[in-house]
Amino acid sequence: MPAGTLYRGREGMWSWVAHRVTGVLIFFFLFVHVLDTALVRVSPEAYDDVVATYKTPLVAVLEYGLVAAILFHALNGLRVIAVDFWAKGPRYQKQMLWTVLGLWIVLMVGAIYPVLGHAAREVFGS
């Protein structure tokens, strides 16, 4: 492998890939989310019917995935901004990625109960 290609296959590349994938997923969700919210202009029943499906255990798992994508995209986005605007950003990009992943894990653990709690009660009984 020629010199100067260490970016490839390293933290920088994989965080870039993950940023793209999560960004696309969030954008598609946003499109659907505006459509479902628009049902408030149809009738309260139409809106409540669709939101009822959002409260099912299966969709709760998808919501947890959505939270995972948004939290990564948000934290890594702040890292990208630091790399671009902070003089020492490029030098510390790896350390910042591990900080992002650490924060992400902590927040994802914290989101388990609020996002998945109601689904667990429904599946396993309370």
Next chain:
Amino acid sequence: MTDEATTTAAGETRGYSVDNPAPVIEAPRARRAKTPRAPRMNFEMLGWLFMRLSGIVLVVLVLGHLLIQLVLDGGVSKIGFAFVAGRWASPFWQAWDLIMLWLAMLHGANGLRTIINDYAERANPRFWLKMLLYTATVFTVLLGTLVIFTFDPNIR
């Protein structure tokens, strides 16, 4: 050379060469003959800056939105027409949602535009994917804006 140069009349793509170069994305810091020495601004540079500025605002707006909708006060279980009506009775939350809608849609649309530019190499799919993206974006932004401004808690 334009995008069309890469596609024959039959819609087939030839291999790129000196006479048939790949589509060109303007470099963020591209200079032209009449570019002044100091400030260099073009559309791609503005897009790059917008992604960072809107990103910072969206971190606050979207994470706040997730906290309210999915965590506080019973999480997703509390959401319903009555909950929406209660929140949109306040101009503060109307403005929050409106700004979030516009920034998130433009941020996402510009991100997808970048991805289409990166991966859709043939001129026709490239053009039509972007048209689809722009149509969906304009439709969604206008629909969302209309819903926020015309929301009627006494619809029934």
